[in-house]
Amino acid sequence: MLGRKLTARLVTDGHVGGRPLDRLTLADVVAPDRPAGLTSGVDLVAADLAADGEADRLLAGRPDVVFHLAAVVSGEAEDDFELGYRVNLDGTRALLEAVRTAHAVDGYTPRVVFTSSIAVFGAPLPNPIPEDFHATPLTSYGTQKAIGELLLADYTRRGLLDGIGVRLPTICIRPGRPNRAASGFFSSILREPLVGEEAVLPVPDSVRHWHASPRSAVDFLVRAASLDGDQVGPRRTLSMPGLSATVGEQIEALRRFAGERAVRLIRREPDPAVMAIVETWAPALEATRALRLGFTAEQSFEEIIRVHVEDELGGALPG
């Protein structure tokens, strides 16, 4: 989802990291679709980053900017230990090693934008989580992301590449259909009622979490591609800004935006299993470093809903 939106944004902008966009390599475990509006200068590659030589192959054209989004998501990395470590750790390391190999040959030193996650933090968590709070993840996914942050910083410190890590908030409203991710309801309770469909809310209104729209997330990645590394310093991963809001505040924004009828489509079905997971998540992050570097996110949930209506529903609610 994020890769697709990022690609569309890059094509629209026509430049990235201060350079014109004249060649784009899109790699995923299955060959990605050709992005709309781009007829030439794009390679579509099915690749297993962790496999021998694949990362080297992807870097053959020496891209100026590498966005590394690839990941087995949280639930899957928890269900399949070996797959998670292979994709999220070995894959990341293979990419960094391929850059190091290329660097030794011809001094190649690309900007590498690494997507990390608030999952690097594990309960108990203060509110907000300070910039200098330790990463003690409670999932394998969070562990793999935290290791990626450490590797990125060390390879950067040694001048082998020029990395920036961004710790993304939970993306809301995530487009598409409801899924079984524990975080799915944060999007679902807005996305479905906005088009007249029911949604299930498994947690109390008091649950507080850290959100940003898909549009903001793409902004974060694009901005990370052009940051001045000297201004970031050796602590190469930045906690991204977001909106700290309770479920109750989400629902109030829905009421103001789409009326009581939309709110009545939210069905409360408390689920202790989901609640047990969600209550270990970050309520808010201090993002003073990122804010100082010009990153911004939405200021209200009405704004997040408006972004969704503009980007996914053609600018207006149906009927």
Next chain:
Amino acid sequence: MLGRKLTARLVTDGHVGGRPLDRLTLADVVAPDRPAGLTSGVDLVAADLAADGEADRLLAGRPDVVFHLAAVVSGEAEDDFELGYRVNLDGTRALLEAVRTAHAVDGYTPRVVFTSSIAVFGAPLPNPIPEDFHATPLTSYGTQKAIGELLLADYTRRGLLDGIGVRLPTICIRPGRPNRAASGFFSSILREPLVGEEAVLPVPDSVRHWHASPRSAVDFLVRAASLDGDQVGPRRTLSMPGLSATVGEQIEALRRFAGERAVRLIRREPDPAVMAIVETWAPALEATRALRLGFTAEQSFEEIIRVHVEDELGGALPG
């Protein structure tokens, strides 16, 4: 050094982690010496942990406790990128993977004691460094240790092993001859004058650092072997207690212990390169968790000197 002292302590105790010591496997890159006082029940193995199958071979006898001290030290890991990652990261991961493989076969779940380091912290650092301060290392060695901490916690959380990490202070007084490690002078300015030899001090008296004796370090490892994991919780690495002292305080302790003549053997030769490294190091750690779990270190540098005289000089200063 620490491995040798730990072995001697285990042989003297005759037990570890609440179980009698009836078999001991010592592994190092070159076959270690047979420990004094032990004629049977000991395997001496030359092993490259990161090599295929070697970690599995070491665990064939299913030891109840595994002490993982193996490491390429800080300076060497900085000079040789590949060696450092191979030994400190791949070696550690191979060990954890070998335990996971054995766990899948027969439920093997050993206590794994992992030696981490205050090198996981990188400047700027508060004094003291809080328990929840982030690990942003400024060396490859610190990066590899921080990754080891993350892996240890995740494998433990998943029930594949029962890990405890200990972040050791700088070990002082380190026995042996002066070496070129940047931290060497902390030991040298005491060890050499105590036996009537000269020592070089490359930094000002005001430099503050975090110390514990070799005897305390061995105590930490032995205690970690028998800790109740439930009392530790999911944050499996503990910052060890130590003594926060300035170089000036070290010298005052030497004066009280061995007189003005010993102090006059310290030759001040300011070295900006050493100073630049040392000023990024930890002045002191909050070790409230470890203290609550019964870990203790020396309270004064006179005590640290006394431990050295007892353990290395036969209990008295020479003539």
